[in-house]
Amino acid sequence: MLRSILAGLVLLSAATFALAQQPFLSSEQWVKLRDEASGAAPYENLRYLTRLHRVPATAEFDQAAQFVLQRTREYGLAEVQSEQFPIDGKTQYGLMRSYLGWTVEAGQLWEVRPQHLLLGDWATDPIRLADYSHTADVEAALVDVGDGSHESDYAGKDVRGKIALADGVLARVQALAVAKYGAAGIVSDMPNQSTAWSGLDRTVVRWGHLDARQPAGFAFMVSRDTAESLRARLRAGQQITLHAKVKAEVGPGHWTVVNGVIPGTDPAAGEIVYxxxxxxxxxxxxxxxxxxxxxxxxxxxLARLISSGALPHPKRTLRFVxxxxxxxxxxxxxxHPDIRARxxxxxxxxxxxxxxxxxxxxxxxxxTPWSLPSFMTDVGAALADVIRTGAANYAASGDAPETAVIETRAGEQGTRNQFLADVTPxxxxxxxxxxxxSTIAVPSLYLRDWPDIYIHTDHDTLQQIDPTKLRRVALIGAAAGYVYATLDAERSRHLLPFYASQSEVRLAQLFQRAQQVVADPKLDAGAAWYEASNLLHQGLQRELAMLSSLLKFGGSDPNHSTQEKALSDQASTLNSWIDSQGQARGAPGAEPKAPWSGDAAAQKIPVRVGEFGPLTYQNDDVLKARLAPERMAKIKLLSSEATPLLNTQDLSELYAYEIVNFVDGKRNVGEIRDAVSAEYGPLPVHLVSDYLDACREAGIMQWK
Ligand SMILES: [Zn+2]
Known part of the structure; x- marks a missing residue:
């Protein structure tokens, strides 16, 4: 009985799935995209890529690029090309300094005494040689330096000419052990990503990179098990002698970027970049x-459905990089500043x-970050939800398998797993x-797995990959891109009520946070009231900007006064509740007062100058490159003692990224402070002006 009732319910909901991708795509369009999308094709392509050690500016990276180039041609993309960009550690690309290339012929690490044991070989397992290792041929004793990234790790130890065993951040160990104290090289089990599962699997070998800008040193990566056994033997008084032989050069090289397009019908309409x-x-x-x-x-x-006429040509070009x-x-x-502008x-x-x-x-x-509100996220979220609902229904009942987007047709079989997906900040x-x-300002629909307990290790293999998931994400990617590429004025107007309802939900959720802030015992009553109202105010601005982004993108009149009024009314009701809570706590005054209102430094307005780009990159940090180390150490936002709020480096970096993004030549320092405080939590205004001062000294901005 229960079974038949459930089956009936499932049937009813299955019928609605087919329409659930609306309002973005018609059912016919969705089904065409879904049926064309394969998990087997990307899985087989991945099989090839995972055989290559794809460190940038190396021969095997170029081999991977060559493979992608060949596939994009086979798949019918236009203007397909592989471009090379010279790198030498100095050449600038926008604000970013280029890094360096690396050529490796060989790298082996042996324990030669007391045991005869191979610890790592580039030829069979390249992950064991840290990136940007230099040529060496040395037989030397192994010395345990603990973490190895602090001066104190070297007290009373002689590492000169020896090999240091360390698990600290590799580039810092290199700077101390090798550059300062004369070690020949490093053996490392540095944990380079942390999750709740970190350390449980002690057999994984993590990859590491040395700082290519430092002139010497090599490192071999070993598992935690191997490192701990070496440490135990050293502690027991054993002398361990290793032989490291590396043939590798760090120097000028090139980056390779493969790209191609599916041309749109209107070159002036802008482009979507994958x-x-x-x-x-x-x-x-x-x-x-x-x-x-x-x-x-x-x-x-997309190329296949568009070229066959199954989907109409979009007006915007789709670019793949x-x-x-x-x-x-x-x-x-x-x-390509012309492409960047499009x-x-x-x-x-x-x-x-x-x-x-x-x-x-x-x-x-x-x-997207709060500095760049965009309608784009909700497109991806809605499409992911269609698959998630279909997959959950199928997993529970076996009904309507097509809505679950399972990979069963060829190659490796995919799982029948549910689609575990959500929306995150x-x-x-x-x-x-x-x-x-802010100086590129192309909103990103960013799709990412997190956590991944095998990230950056030799266990991040094809065996962890699910062809079903590849198919589902390829479908979201294709469908979202097609929505963006075809969105026009009429459609964006049509979508407006859908978006306004999403905004209402988010504002209601924000109100939950605002209630916690206004009651926060760590803030005094006045500050708590201000921060809570600021949160609602910034949230409302963000939602209104999201609605505008939809209309502007579609080329429609950006006026959305009906929705704006409804959202503003909602926000003012929520605000009045926050007001009464603030006043009940004893907050003074008739209105919440900004903590920076009397502060002259907060009234200054910064403007970006010079090249485009954010301030930090994979291998470059603009402030570090341009300011003396003593000056860097004084930047309060980036120093861990600045405030208990910022005790994780991550949060400092997020604040820093967004402070720079909110600089638009209109907001003053106090307003920037309010914007980032809503996003990541209240921040003293002097940290913002102090950080912007450093940016000004580095030539990235000026005071207006
Ligand atoms: Zn990645």
Missing amino acids: SCHLDHERPGANDNGSGCVTILESARV WGPEVEGTMAYLSR LSANIHMDMVGGDPFKNKSILHVTE YAAGSDHDDYDS
Whole structure:
């Protein structure tokens, strides 16, 4: 009985799934995209990529690029090309300094005494030689220096000419052990990413890179098990002698960026750019072979349906780019200012194929930062939800398998897993940081798995990848890109009520946060009241900007006064509740008062000057490159003692990224402070002006 009732319910809901991708696409369009999308094709492409050690500016990276180039041609993309960008550690691409290339012939590490044991060999397992290792041929004792990234680790130890065993940040160990204390090289088990599962699997070997700008040193990466056993033997008084032999050069080279397009019918309508990053150490299956083959599959699906006439030609061009992470994006945008000016939306994929029951991942549809509100996230979120609902229904009942988008047709069989996906706030750490930054300002739909317990290790293999998930994400990518590429004035007007309702929900959610802030015992009553109202105020501005972004993108009249009034009314009701809570706590005055209202420094208005781009990159930090180390150490926002709020470096970096993004020549320092405080939590205004002062000294901005 129960079974039949459930089956009836399921049937009813299955019938509605077919329409659930509306209002963005018709059912016919969705079904065509869905049926064309394959998980087997990207999975087989990934099989090839995972055999290559794809460190940027190396021969194997170029081999991967060559493979993608060949596929984009086969798939019928136009204007396909592979571009090279010279790098020498100095050449600038926008604000970013280029890095260096690396050529390796060999790298072996042996324990020669007391045991005869191979610890690492580039030829069979290249992840074991840290990137940017230099030539060496040395037989030397191993010395345990603990973490190895602090001066105190070297007290009473002689590492000169020896090999240091350390698990601290590799570039810092290099600067101390090698550059300062004369060690020949390093053996490392540095944990380079942390999750709740970190350390549980002690057999994984993580990759590491040395600082290519330092002139000497090599490092071999070993598992935690291996490192701990070496440490135990050293502690027991054993002398361990290693022989390291490396033949490798760090020097000028080139980055390679492959790109191609599906041309739109109206060159003036703007372009949609798909991105990923083609680099990473072997195998690098999820990070980020998966993103590369999945945008490639989105390209194949769209090229085929459009060229066959199954889908009408979109008016906007769809562009696809494969290059080294962050750096390839900057190089490409810097060489092509014309293309940069035409870009209006980005779809970025970095880690999108993990089987969640193996690597513990959730696929996150990631919002743009608050400095760049955009309608784009909701498109991706709605499409992901269609698949999620279909997959959940199928997993529970076996009904309507087509709505679950399972890969069963060829190659490796996909799973029948549910689609574990959600929407999360902006998170940093990939090429979308470039696109979303204020001087590029191309909003990014960023799709990413997190966590992934095998990230940056030799266990990030094809075995962790689910062809079903590749198919689902390729479908989201193709469908979202097609929505962006075809969105016109009429359609954007039509979508407005859908968006306004999403905005209402988000404002209501923000009110929950505002209630916590106004009651926060760590803030005095006046401050709590101000921060809570600021949160609602900034949230409302963000929602209104999102609605405008939809209309502007479609080329429609950006007036949305009906929706604006409804949202403003909602916000003012929510605000009045916050007011009574603030006043009940004893907050003084008739209105909340900004903590910076009497502060002259807060009234100054910064303006960006000079080259485009954010201030931090994969291998470059603009402030560090331009300011003396003593000056850097004084930047309060970036120093850990500044405030307890910022005790994690991540939060400092997010604040810094957004402070720079909110600089628009109109907002003053206090207003920028309010904007980032709503996004990441209240921040003292002097931290903002202090940081902007450093930016001014580095030549990135001026006071108006
Ligand atoms: Zn990545």
